[in-house]
Amino acid sequence: MVSTAETIQRIRRSRFNWVDMFLNALRIGAIVFIAVGLVGTIVKFVGGEGPSAEAWRDLVVGGLAQGAAYGLIALGYSMVYGVLGFINFAHGEVFMSGAMTSFFMASYFFDTGLWVSNFVLALILVIISATLTATIVAVLVERIAYRPLRDAPRLIPLITSIGVSFFLQYSAAFLFGISNKSVPQPPSWLLSKVDLFGLGWLRLEATKLLVIAIAVVSMIALYLFVERTRTGRSMRAVAEDKEIAALMGINVDRTIVTTFAVGGAMAGIAGSLWALLFRGVSFDTGFLPGIKAFTAAVLGGIGNLVGAMLGGVLLGLFEGVGPLLILDGWGIPGVSQLKDVVAFSALVLVLVFRPTGLLGERLSEDERG
Amino acid sequence: MKRKRMSTLVAGMLALALVAAACGGAEPPTAGPLGQVEIADGEAIQIRSFNAITGDVSFLGIPNQRGVELAIQDYGEILGHPISMGTGLDDLCSADGGQAGAQTIVSDPQIIGVIGTSCSGAAGAAMPLISDAGLVMISGSNTSPALTSDLAGTAASDYHPGYYRTAHNDLFQGKAVAQFAYNELGMRNAGVIHDGDLYTFGLSSAFQEAFEELGGEVSVFTAVNKGDTDMTAVLTEIAAGSPDMLFTPTFPPEINFIAQQIGGIAGMEDVTLIGADASLVDNFLEIPEAEGWHHSGPDTRFGANQNSLTGVSGDDFLSAYESTYGEAPSAPFWAHSYDATTMLLKAIEDSATDVDGTLYVDRQGVRDALNAISLDGIIGPITCDDFGDCGAQLITVIRNDSPSDVEAAKQNVVYEFAP
Numbered sequence: 001m002v003s004t005a006e007t008i009q010r011i012r013r014s015r016f017n018w019v020d021m022f023l024n025a026l027r028i029g030a031i032v033f034i035a036v037g038l039v040g041t042i043v044k045f046v047g048g049e050g051p052s053a054e055a056w057r058d059l060v061v062g063g064l065a066q067g068a069a070y071g072l073i074a075l076g077y078s079m080v081y082g083v084l085g086f087i088n089f090a091h092g093e094v095f096m097s098g099a100m101t102s103f104f105m106a107s108y109f110f111d112t113g114l115w116v117s118n119f120v121l122a123l124i125l126v127i128i129s130a131t132l133t134a135t136i137v138a139v140l141v142e143r144i145a146y147r148p149l150r151d152a153p154r155l156i157p158l159i160t161s162i163g164v165s166f167f168l169q170y171s172a173a174f175l176f177g178i179s180n181k182s183v184p185q186p187p188s189w190l191l192s193k194v195d196l197f198g199l200g201w202l203r204l205e206a207t208k209l210l211v212i213a214i215a216v217v218s219m220i221a222l223y224l225f226v227e228r229t230r231t232g233r234s235m236r237a238v239a240e241d242k243e244i245a246a247l248m249g250i251n252v253d254r255t256i257v258t259t260f261a262v263g264g265a266m267a268g269i270a271g272s273l274w275a276l277l278f279r280g281v282s283f284d285t286g287f288l289p290g291i292k293a294f295t296a297a298v299l300g301g302i303g304n305l306v307g308a309m310l311g312g313v314l315l316g317l318f319e320g321v322g323p324l325l326i327l328d329g330w331g332i333p334g335v336s337q338l339k340d341v342v343a344f345s346a347l348v349l350v351l352v353f354r355p356t357g358l359l360g361e362r363l364s365e366d367e368r369g
Numbered sequence: 370m371k372r373k374r375m376s377t378l379v380a381g382m383l384a385l386a387l388v389a390a391a392c393g394g395a396e397p398p399t400a401g402p403l404g405q406v407e408i409a410d411g412e413a414i415q416i417r418s419f420n421a422i423t424g425d426v427s428f429l430g431i432p433n434q435r436g437v438e439l440a441i442q443d444y445g446e447i448l449g450h451p452i453s454m455g456t457g458l459d460d461l462c463s464a465d466g467g468q469a470g471a472q473t474i475v476s477d478p479q480i481i482g483v484i485g486t487s488c489s490g491a492a493g494a495a496m497p498l499i500s501d502a503g504l505v506m507i508s509g510s511n512t513s514p515a516l517t518s519d520l521a522g523t524a525a526s527d528y529h530p531g532y533y534r535t536a537h538n539d540l541f542q543g544k545a546v547a548q549f550a551y552n553e554l555g556m557r558n559a560g561v562i563h564d565g566d567l568y569t570f571g572l573s574s575a576f577q578e579a580f581e582e583l584g585g586e587v588s589v590f591t592a593v594n595k596g597d598t599d600m601t602a603v604l605t606e607i608a609a610g611s612p613d614m615l616f617t618p619t620f621p622p623e624i625n626f627i628a629q630q631i632g633g634i635a636g637m638e639d640v641t642l643i644g645a646d647a648s649l650v651d652n653f654l655e656i657p658e659a660e661g662w663h664h665s666g667p668d669t670r671f672g673a674n675q676n677s678l679t680g681v682s683g684d685d686f687l688s689a690y691e692s693t694y695g696e697a698p699s700a701p702f703w704a705h706s707y708d709a710t711t712m713l714l715k716a717i718e719d720s721a722t723d724v725d726g727t728l729y730v731d732r733q734g735v736r737d738a739l740n741a742i743s744l745d746g747i748i749g750p751i752t753c754d755d756f757g758d759c760g761a762q763l764i765t766v767i768r769n770d771s772p773s774d775v776e777a778a779k780q781n782v783v784y785e786f787a788p
Contacts, residue, residue: 336603
C-alpha cells in the first residue's frame with residue numbers, strides 16, 4: 001500500500017520535474033534562438049550586407065542614451081517599491097510632467113533668444129524647472145493619493161496609482177491639448193558629432209553623449225545620497241522595517257515624502273533629457289517609457305537602486321540593438337516594428353534565468369506581501 | 370414560380386395603371402430591379418452625410434459634412450422638392466462606426482444616397498449593407514485602393530456596386546510619387562517606412578509597385594509602431610540598403626521623430642525625403658527639420674475651378690464656408706464632398722419621374738446616372754470608371770522650402786500628376 005502522503009509527494013515531485021523541464025527547454029530554446037540570430041547577422045556583416053560598423057556604433061550609443069533615461073525613471077519605481085512595497089504606476093506621468101515643463105521652458109527661452117545666445121544656461125534652467133515640477137507633482141501625489149491609504153492593503157494604493165496615472169495624463173491632455181509639441185532645435189554644435197578622444201572611429205552624436213553624461217552624474221549623485229547621507233540612511237531603514245525605524249526615532253512619513261521627492265526629481269531630469277533627445281512631447285509621452293522603466297526596474301531586481309540603473313541601460317540597449325542584431329539574422333522583415341517585443345522578451349528571458357532580476361535578492365514570503 | 374407570380378403582379382399593376390390613366394390620373398413608372406423611392410408632393414428628398422465628425426479625425430469629417438450642407442444649399446430644389454440631409458451621421462472613423470451608421474441608414478426606406486464615409490475603414494464595413502439595400506454612397510475622402518479596383522479592370526476585395534468616390538485612389542498617389550522620384554529626381558533606390566495602418570501600408574505598397582515597374586529598387590520596406598519615439602533602429606535598417614530616397618506616408622508625431630533623428634544616422638545625410646498627405650499638416654511642416662521634405666497629396670489649388678452644376682468656385686466656397694462657420698476648413702476634402710453631393714443630386718434629378726407632384730426615384734436609375742455622369746467639379750473633371758473611381762485624380766508634390774511659412778510651403782508645387 002502507498003500512503004496518501006507519499007502519493008502527494010510523488011505527484012508534487014513529478015509536477016516540479018515537468019515545470020523544470022519546461023523551463024530548461026525554454027532556456028535552451030532562447031539561447032539557440034539568440035545564437036542563430038547572432039550568427040546570421042555576423043555572416044551578413046562579413047558578407048558586406050546589413051548595417052555598417054558605424055551604424056552599429058550609433059545603435060549602441062542610441063540604445064545607451066535611451067536606456068539612461070529608462071534607468072533614471074526606473075529609480076523612482078524601485079525606490080517607492082522598496083519603501084512602500086507597491087508599484088507607483090503614476091510615475092510615468094511624473095516623468096511626463098517633467099518633459100512637458102521642459103517643452104514649455106525651452107519654447108519660452110527660444111522665444112526670448114536665450115536658447116540660441118546661451119544654450120548651456122538655458123538647458124540648466126530647463127533641467128532645474130523640470131526637476132522641480134516633477135518633484136512637486138510626485139510629492140503632491142503621495143500626499144493626496146497615497147498617504148491616506150498608508151494602512152490599507154497594498155493592492156489599494158496600486159489601483160489608486162493607476163487612477164492617478166489616468167488623472168494626470170488626461171489633465172495634461174485637457175490643459176495643453178492632445179497634439180504633439182515640438183521642442184525647439186538645439187544649437188548646431190549639439191546636433192553634430194564629436195570625435196571622442198580624437199580616435200577617429202569614435203565619432204558620436206553630441207546630444208546623446210550629453211544625455212548619457214547628465215544621466216550618469218544624476219545616478220552617482222543619487223547613489224551617494226542614499227548610501228552616504230543621514231536622510232539616505234533613514235530611507236534604507238524605513239525600507240527595511242517601518243515600525244522599527246519609527247522606534248529608532250525616524251520620521252517615517254517625512255522619509256516617505258523624501259523618497260517620492262527624490263524619485264520625482266530623477267524622473268524630472270529624465271523628462272528634460274527625453275525632451276532634448278526626441279524633441280517631441282505629448283500628454284501620453286509618459287505611458288510607454290513608464291512601462292519600459294518599470295520593466296527595467298524588475299529586470300534589474302526591484303527595490304535595488306543599482307539594479308534599476310543597470311536594468312534601464314540594458315533594456316535601452318536590447319531595444320536599440322536587439323531587433324537588428326538578433327531578429328534580422330533570422331531574416332524577419334520589418335524588424336524595427338518588433339522593438340517592443342524584444343524589450344519585453346528580454347524581461348521574460350532575464351526572469352527565466354534569474355527570477356529575482358539581475359541584482360535582486362530573494363525576498364521572504366512575508367516581504368513579498 | 371415566384372418569377373411568374375411577380376410578372377403576373379407587374380402585369381396586373383400595369384393593367385390597373387392603364388385603368389387609372391384612363392380615368393384621367395397619371396401612372397407611376399415601373400420600378401427597376403432595386404426598387405424605387407416615392408416622394409409625396411411637398412416632401413423632401415432624403416440623402417445623408419456620413420462622416421467622422423467626432424474624435425481625432427473630426428478635422429477631416431467636419432469640413433466634409435459642411436461641404437454637403439453647402440452643396441445642398443447651392444443646388445436648390447429638384448423638381449419642386451427640397452433636399453434634406455437630416456442629422457449628420459458619424460462614421461467614428463472605424464469599422465464599427467461604419468457598420469452601425471449603415472444600419473441606421475438602410476432602415477429608412479426614403480433615403481436614396483449617402484455622402485461619406487470619411488475613413489476607408491468605415492466604408493469597408495458600411496458598403497455591404499448599403500449596396501444590398503440598393504442605395505449609393507459617394508465618398509469625398511476614402512483613398513484606399515481596396516474599395517474600388519486595381520485600375521486594370523479587376524474589382525478590389527472590398528468593392529460593392531453602388532460605391533463611388535471623388536477622392537483619389539491611392540494607386541494614383543503611389544504612381545505619382547514613383548514617377549516624380551524616378552523621372553524628375555532621378556532616384557533609383559528607395560527605402561519605405563509605413564506604420565501598419567491600412568492607409569500608410571496601402572500607399573507604401575502602391576509606391577513600391579509603381580517604382581519597381583519604372584525600374585527602381587525598393588531596398589528596404591519596413592515599418593514603425595504608432596507611438597514609437599526612437600527611430601534610430603528603423604533608420605539604421607533603411608540606411609543598410611544605401612537608398613537615395615526615403616518615402617514614408619506616416620503621420621505626426623512619428624514622422625517628426627524620423628525627420629529629427631535622420632541627421633544622426635550614418636549614410637542618411639544626403640537622402641531625399643518624401644512624405645504623403647498624412648504629414649501635410651502644420652504640426653509637421655513647421656519644424657525646422659521639415660525643410661527640404663517633399664509631400665505628395667491631392668491637388669488643392671481649387672481656386673477658380675467651378676462646379677458646373679451650381680456655378681460655385683473654390684474661392685466662392687471658401688468665403689461661404691468662413692462666413693457660415695466662422696473658420697477655415699481644417700482639411701481639403703470639403704471640395705471632394707461638395708462635388709460628390711452635387712453629383713448625387715444630379716443623378717437623382719436625372720432618374721426622377723414627376724407624376725402629379727409625386728416624385729419617383731428609381732434606385733438602379735441613380736446608379737446608371739452616376740455611371741454616366743460627366744461634370745466639371747471644384748476638384749476638376751469628374752467621370753466614373755466601372756468601379757466607382759470618379760475623382761479627378763490630380764496629385765501634386767510640394768517641396769517644403771519654408772518651415773517658418775507653412776502656407777507658402779503648401780503652395781510650392783514642384784510636380785503635377787494627372788492620369
